[in-house]
Amino acid sequence: MGKKNQRERKMKVRYVGPSQQVKSLTNHQIYSVLYVDPPFISIIDDAQESYEYFIVNPGLLNGKMTGRFEIVEDDEKGTLKEAFYDARIEQETDVPLDPWDELENTNFYGSAQDVENLKCPECGGPLTVRFEKSESCLTIECQQCGARSHGDKCLLIPKYLQEDGEFNDG
Numbered sequence: 001m002g003k004k005n006q007r008e009r010k011m012k013v014r015y016v017g018p019s020q021q022v023k024s025l026t027n028h029q030i031y032s033v034l035y036v037d038p039p040f041i042s043i044i045d046d047a048q049e050s051y052e053y054f055i056v057n058p059g060l061l062n063g064k065m066t067g068r069f070e071i072v073e074d075d076e077k078g079t080l081k082e083a084f085y086d087a088r089i090e091q092e093t094d095v096p097l098d099p100w101d102e103l104e105n106t107n108f109y110g111s112a113q114d115v116e117n118l119k120c121p122e123c124g125g126p127l128t129v130r131f132e133k134s135e136s137c138l139t140i141e142c143q144q145c146g147a148r149s150h151g152d153k154c155l156l157i158p159k160y161l162q163e164d165g166e167f168n169d170g
Contacts, residue, residue: 010073011080013043017059017067021111022159023047025059030072036083041069052156055087060109100149103140107131112160122147131158
């Protein structure tokens with residue numbers, strides 16, 4: 001009898017959707033999956049760095065989440081298949097994102113231009129966006145009406161800030 005192949009297959013996904021302005025996702029590109037933590041997967045993206053993306057609608061176009069991942073190669077346990085199923089069920093049962101959540105998604109996944117173009121969902125006024133790495137917090141505040149959103153212990157650094165080299169530790 002021959003030896004069994006003890007090596008586990010690497011998981012891979014293909015992104016299908018609009019290529020992103022920030023060096024992250026390219027239409028029809030295949031990416032290696034590092035780990036799965038629904039509703040996110042961590043992949044090695046176009047910047048050759050590990051980054052978490054939503055399983056459902058990982059891309060961004062005009063401030064709206066878009067695109068999708070397709071499974072190219074799963075592990076023996078069907079980890080990706082199960083996570084994709086769970087993420088889709090969660091998306092169907094979740095209430096739609098409120099406008100402030102959409103702003104936060106744009107901040108984390110969009111380009112600097114996308115973030116500059118954000119407007120207050122309350123009054124349409126200009127926004128001030130601050131991300132403080134040392135405290136892992138994001139604050140979005142309207143310069144016109146004062147409405148604001150604040151998040152602590154953010155797990156991600158906005159992609160456009162990484163691209164600028166402003167927050168790269170290496």
